[in-house]
Amino acid sequence: MKTTNLAIPTKAQLAWQDLDLGIFCHFGINTFCDQEWGEGTDSPELFNPTELDAAQWVKLAKDAGFKYFVLTAKHHDGFCLWPTATTDYSVKSSPWKDGKGDVVRECAEACKNEGIHFGLYLSPWDRHEPCYEDAEAYDDFYSEQLTELLTQYGPIMEVWFDGAGSEGREYNWERMIGIVKKYQPDAMIFNMGQPTIRWVGNEEGVAPYPCWNTESAAKISMFSDEKVKWLPGTPEWLPAECDVPIRKLHWFWHPNDEESLRSLDDLMHIYYNSVGHGTNLLLNLSPDNRGLIPEIDAKRLLEFGAEIKRRFSNSLGSVSGTGTELELLLENESTIDHIVLMEDIAFGERVRKFEVSAFIDGEWKIVLEGSAIGHRYIKQIPSITTTKLKLFVVESVETPLIREFSCYIAGKG
Numbered sequence: 001m002k003t004t005n006l007a008i009p010t011k012a013q014l015a016w017q018d019l020d021l022g023i024f025c026h027f028g029i030n031t032f033c034d035q036e037w038g039e040g041t042d043s044p045e046l047f048n049p050t051e052l053d054a055a056q057w058v059k060l061a062k063d064a065g066f067k068y069f070v071l072t073a074k075h076h077d078g079f080c081l082w083p084t085a086t087t088d089y090s091v092k093s094s095p096w097k098d099g100k101g102d103v104v105r106e107c108a109e110a111c112k113n114e115g116i117h118f119g120l121y122l123s124p125w126d127r128h129e130p131c132y133e134d135a136e137a138y139d140d141f142y143s144e145q146l147t148e149l150l151t152q153y154g155p156i157m158e159v160w161f162d163g164a165g166s167e168g169r170e171y172n173w174e175r176m177i178g179i180v181k182k183y184q185p186d187a188m189i190f191n192m193g194q195p196t197i198r199w200v201g202n203e204e205g206v207a208p209y210p211c212w213n214t215e216s217a218a219k220i221s222m223f224s225d226e227k228v229k230w231l232p233g234t235p236e237w238l239p240a241e242c243d244v245p246i247r248k249l250h251w252f253w254h255p256n257d258e259e260s261l262r263s264l265d266d267l268m269h270i271y272y273n274s275v276g277h278g279t280n281l282l283l284n285l286s287p288d289n290r291g292l293i294p295e296i297d298a299k300r301l302l303e304f305g306a307e308i309k310r311r312f313s314n315s316l317g318s319v320s321g322t323g324t325e326l327e328l329l330l331e332n333e334s335t336i337d338h339i340v341l342m343e344d345i346a347f348g349e350r351v352r353k354f355e356v357s358a359f360i361d362g363e364w365k366i367v368l369e370g371s372a373i374g375h376r377y378i379k380q381i382p383s384i385t386t387t388k389l390k391l392f393v394v395e396s397v398e399t400p401l402i403r404e405f406s407c408y409i410a411g412k413g
Contacts, residue, residue, distance in 0.1 A: 006348030007214045007236035012186040013196055014346055017239055017375045019067035020275050024243055024284035025057060026072050026251040029079040032289050034254055038077030040128025044093035052291025058110035060298050064305030068157050070119035071107045073149055076165050078128030086144050089128050108153040119158030120149050125165030139172040143179060150183040161192035163220035173231055191218055194231040198238045205244025206273035210372030213239045213349050242274040245284040246297055253286035258296055267304045276378030311410035318406035324393040328405050335385045338408040339368055341377040344401035349374050353395035358386040
């Protein structure tokens with residue numbers, strides 16, 4: 001049933017999209033300086049997490065139902081969380097573990113132990129490194145850092161290239177993408193060079209609707225309307241990832257910032273408008289200056305995971321099928337308030353317009369209309385009581401392939 005007319009995902013993209021939920025972990029020298037963007041001048045002596053426990057971070061992610069974990073190995077300040085050979089501005093110059101520690105390794109091992117995927121963020125912009133002003137020299141420097149990370153820490157699910165600070169800068173992306181493809185060919189590449197996943201375009205964690213998997217452009221950062229110049233050969237299938245911090249104001253931990261912790265309702269709104277619009281959600285947690293996820297953040301994450309599970313673990317009915325009409329028969333007359341749809345995107349995104357009807361009081365009534373289904377579409381509807389539902393694809397390119405058509409009763413939480 002392979003199509004010749006539609007963009008289709010690779011096996012690696014399919015596997016990544018099925019993960020749905022990832023944790024972003026911002027941790028570094030900024031954690032100890034009450035700042036978001038360091039200038040690369042803060043002393044490595046400041047980095048000294050007395051209770052660092054990467055296993056706590058990763059177990060928390062796993063317990064909350066998240067499937068991958070992306071660590072900021074180097075942020076814009078240039079401080080490296082692994083003992084790189086490229087610079088002394090790293091953990092090897094800090095008092096933590098007498099300079100013998102490696103945060104990247106501890107995270108990689110924790111992910112392996114918990115059975116979740118590991119990803120790395122490596123900022124192209126480097127405010128510390130003197131050779132940054134020399135493009136050719138810095139490309140050598142950055143390529144060596146990238147090679148270290150992709151060859152020393154096991155399988156990498158995602159390589160996160162942040163565009164912030166690099167507006168207008170040209171790197172040797174052909175070389176860098178070549179390094180990723182050589183050492184981690186199945187890793188997702190985020191938004192830069194020759195990406196396999198794109199940025200959704202905001203830091204609110206929400207995707208527009210529809211959010212097609214074949215968008216051909218993305219912003220480089222929050223600080224410019226400039227579009228990323230992707231290399232030739234960038235795939236047509238380019239799903240989006242939504243990133244957002246669990247504390248509204250900051251990506252890194254800051255003292256006395258607890259009031260900015262997002263509510264459970266806010267997180268569920270984000271879930272419906274990211275995962276529910278067919279994208280992956282990358283939710284940021286920030287270890288504090290002890291090297292631990294604060295208790296209130298941990299509690300909120302577990303509440304979030306539990307609420308997703310409560311709402312969507314037990315469907316009242318589910319069916320899959322091929323064609324423009326699909327009927328879902330319920331075992332008993334049931335009250336429902338959520339509908340979940342999925343296409344079999346292995347064969348492309350085929351549905352362009354659809355409607356869902358419910359059999360109510362002896363007749364079919366439309367309860368939901370939409371355009372994109374894609375990887376996943378989740379919609380809360382006013383409560384109805386029915387014995388059967390019908391999905392009708394009004395418009396499609398090629399025969400619709402529906403992976404899931406299901407319904408739930410979740411209430412307001």
